[in-house]
Amino acid sequence: MSDISKLLQEAKPLYLKRKKRRKQFKVATGILGCVLFANLMIGMPRYNRINEAELDNFYGYLYGSVDEVSLIDISVSEKDSVIPTDEYGLIMVI
Numbered sequence: 001m002s003d004i005s006k007l008l009q010e011a012k013p014l015y016l017k018r019k020k021r022r023k024q025f026k027v028a029t030g031i032l033g034c035v036l037f038a039n040l041m042i043g044m045p046r047y048n049r050i051n052e053a054e055l056d057n058f059y060g061y062l063y064g065s066v067d068e069v070s071l072i073d074i075s076v077s078e079k080d081s082v083i084p085t086d087e088y089g090l091i092m093v094i
Contacts, residue, residue, distance in 0.1 A: 084092040 084094065086092050
């Protein structure tokens with residue numbers, strides 16, 4: 001029994017050092033992951049922005065003229081564009 005307690009006393013500092021190193025590694029990995037993810041999210045919108053002039057040029061190239069492009073049908077009456085709801089504000093099924 002005394003041999004086991006001597007071994008435990010000898011191994012305890014080594015075990016605690018390894019445990020501390022593992023915690024530090026986990027924290028460092030978490031911080032690095034958060035920094036990389038935040039950097040990716042901040043950097044992404046720069047590449048996905050579409051300039052309105054570029055979009056007009058693109059539609060002009062596809063359809064001949066931007067004026068001919070009708071993305072929204074304006075001929076819809078106001079009554080048709082309103083979603084029917086009941087007195088509670090829920091959408092009515094017709």
